[in-house]
Amino acid sequence: MKDFLGQELEVGDHIASIESDNESPTLSVVTGFTPKKVRLRPIHDEEATGLRFPTQVFKIDATEMFAKLLYTAEDKIGQELEVGDYVFASDGSYIDPVLYTITELLPFKVRVKRLDNEHDCRNTRYNNDVLKVDPHFVTIHALKKTY
Numbered sequence: 001m002k003d004f005l006g007q008e009l010e011v012g013d014h015i016a017s018i019e020s021d022n023e024s025p026t027l028s029v030v031t032g033f034t035p036k037k038v039r040l041r042p043i044h045d046e047e048a049t050g051l052r053f054p055t056q057v058f059k060i061d062a063t064e065m066f067a068k069l070l071y072t073a074e075d076k077i078g079q080e081l082e083v084g085d086y087v088f089a090s091d092g093s094y095i096d097p098v099l100y101t102i103t104e105l106l107p108f109k110v111r112v113k114r115l116d117n118e119h120d121c122r123n124t125r126y127n128n129d130v131l132k133v134d135p136h137f138v139t140i141h142a143l144k145k146t147y
Contacts, residue, residue, distance in 0.1 A: 004058040015030060027107075037051040
C-alpha cells in the first residue's frame with residue numbers, strides 16, 4: 001500500500017495525517033492494514049486507533065521527527081521546558097491546580113511528579129496543558145504552606 005506521495009507503507013512506519021475533528025496534523029504509527037485503509041495509532045495516545053485511506057497519510061522520517069519533539073518541548077505559552085522545571089497544571093481529576101516538577105520529556109508530553117505528594121506515581125501531561133512556573137514562586141508557595 002502506498003501513501004499520498006507514493007511511498008510504500010509498512011507496519012511500524014511513522015506517518016502524518018489530518019485529524020478530522022480539528023483539521024490539525026497528527027503523527028501516528030502504522031499498526032496494520034485493511035483491504036483499503038491504513039490502521040494507525042496516534043503517537044500521543046497509546047489507546048486510540050484510527051483508519052485512513054493511504055492517500056490521506058504520508059510517511060515521515062521518525063528519527064528527525066522525534067529529535068525535534070524531544071528537544072523542543074514548550075508549554076502552553078511557548079516557554080521552553082526542561083527536566084527539573086516546575087509547572088502548574090490540573091490534578092487530572094477536575095480543575096484543581098497542582099504544582100509539579102518535570103522528570104522526563106516525552107514526545108508531546110512531559111512526565112511530572114507532584115510537589116505535595118512524595119508517593120505520587122509519575123503522571124504524564126501534554127506539553128500544552130502545563131505552564132512553566134518561576135522557581136522563586138514555588139519557594140514562596142512552599143513557605144506559605146509551612147507557616
